[in-house]
Amino acid sequence: MNASLDILPLSSWINTEGKPLVIAGPCSAETEEQMLETATQIKEEGFAHVIRAGVWKPRTRPGSFEGMGEAALPWLQAVKQQTGLPVAVEVATPQHIELALKYGVDILWVGARTTVNPFNVQELADALKGIDVPVLVKNPVNPDLQLWVGALERLNQAGVKKLGAIHRGFSNAQEHKFRNSPMWNIAIELKTIFPQLPVIGDPSHMAGKRAYLYEIAQRALDLHYDGLIIESHRDPDKAWSDAAQQLTPAALGQMLHDLHVRKESYGSDYASQLEIIRGKIDNLDRELLETLANRFALVEKLAEYKRDNNVAAYQVDRFREVLETRAGWGRSLNLYPNLVDELFKLVHMESIRKQTEVMNQVNA
Numbered sequence: 001m002n003a004s005l006d007i008l009p010l011s012s013w014i015n016t017e018g019k020p021l022v023i024a025g026p027c028s029a030e031t032e033e034q035m036l037e038t039a040t041q042i043k044e045e046g047f048a049h050v051i052r053a054g055v056w057k058p059r060t061r062p063g064s065f066e067g068m069g070e071a072a073l074p075w076l077q078a079v080k081q082q083t084g085l086p087v088a089v090e091v092a093t094p095q096h097i098e099l100a101l102k103y104g105v106d107i108l109w110v111g112a113r114t115t116v117n118p119f120n121v122q123e124l125a126d127a128l129k130g131i132d133v134p135v136l137v138k139n140p141v142n143p144d145l146q147l148w149v150g151a152l153e154r155l156n157q158a159g160v161k162k163l164g165a166i167h168r169g170f171s172n173a174q175e176h177k178f179r180n181s182p183m184w185n186i187a188i189e190l191k192t193i194f195p196q197l198p199v200i201g202d203p204s205h206m207a208g209k210r211a212y213l214y215e216i217a218q219r220a221l222d223l224h225y226d227g228l229i230i231e232s233h234r235d236p237d238k239a240w241s242d243a244a245q246q247l248t249p250a251a252l253g254q255m256l257h258d259l260h261v262r263k264e265s266y267g268s269d270y271a272s273q274l275e276i277i278r279g280k281i282d283n284l285d286r287e288l289l290e291t292l293a294n295r296f297a298l299v300e301k302l303a304e305y306k307r308d309n310n311v312a313a314y315q316v317d318r319f320r321e322v323l324e325t326r327a328g329w330g331r332s333l334n335l336y337p338n339l340v341d342e343l344f345k346l347v348h349m350e351s352i353r354k355q356t357e358v359m360n361q362v363n364a
């Protein structure tokens with residue numbers, strides 16, 4: 001994909017002393033007391049760089065708690081004053097932006113239900129023209145990388161240079177272990193397109209349950225995410241929204257303490273070791289491709305034979321046999337079963353494509 005962003009590095013707009021950025025706070029601002037108590041506990045734990053709170057909550061159905069709105073913004077001012085930490089809220093309309101800035105909110109984020117709508121994102125981008133405020137963009141609810149990229153581009157083209165992405169996972173059509181499937185490959189692709197873009201993991205919305213927060217947060221750090229945004233409430237079970245996925249500030253402090261932060265770069269010893277191993281991987285990948293090319297050369301021969309004898313490209317029994325035997329070989333080589341299965345389904349699709357190409361050459 002041909003895309004680029006003109007943005008400032010994360011370290012130029014927030015000092016995390018080289019550590020991953022941690023944004024923590026309740027799902028929703030409920031009362032001034034709840035905000036102040038939660039934020040003070042978070043501050044005391046010493047891990048957070050930013051306090052978050054939902055003020056306008058996009059709810060799936062009417063009738064559930066939709067956030068305290070403007071009334072909560074003075075509470076965030078009080079939080080800032082009491083903790084000295086910057087505050088972040090979600091904005092979904094130009095009016096939200098205006099109000100958030102009026103009350104001194106330091107960081108804005110665009111929610112997953114807003115990122116899906118380019119009209120909506122463009123309105124936010126227009127409202128942000130000429131305003132120097134960091135904006136974090138959550139992935140759209142559906143696994144569409146282009147929408148995420150487009151939202152980032154719209155904001156950047158409006159002049160937002162303090163820009164980052166939040167990976168919160170993607171809605172599931174069916175029952176799933178996680179509330180929102182991480183689909184890590186989409187975030188990896190985003191980072192490959194925009195290597196300088198800060199990407200922040202949102203374990204709370206991926207997990208949906210506090211039991212899964214650690215494994216998701218660790219995965220994000222293994223992938224060298226630039227930070228984490230995690231929901232924390234003084235009394236999670238009594239939270240007015242997302243009770244099951246919030247942690248007390250103390251439990252969050254413990255979890256963050258237990259996480260392994262991967263190094264940003266490696267020393268010269270590691271570098272040379274890494275180069276040796278990467279060289280070997282290069283050779284093996286080349287052999288892998290040569291093997292595939294040899295396989296498809298055989299498939300082509302087979303296709304010519306099938307064409308001359310009027311035999312169909314797709315052979316269900318043989319395909320099932322291919323999948324079963326390769327699965328067994330994969331197991332004995334300790335390969336991840338899904339990898340082997342997906343790989344041979346992909347190879348088979350290409351095999352069919354090649355064979356139909358050969359068959360159509362004669363028909364043409």
Ligand SMILES: O=C(O)C(=O)C[C@]1(C(=O)O)C=C[C@@H](O)C=C1
Pocket residue numbers: 299302313314315316318319322347348351352355
């Ligand atoms: O064995 C065949 O008849 C093939 O066409 C080869 C092949 C394969 O690539 O392995 C491709 C298509 C068939 O559905 C089954 C197997």
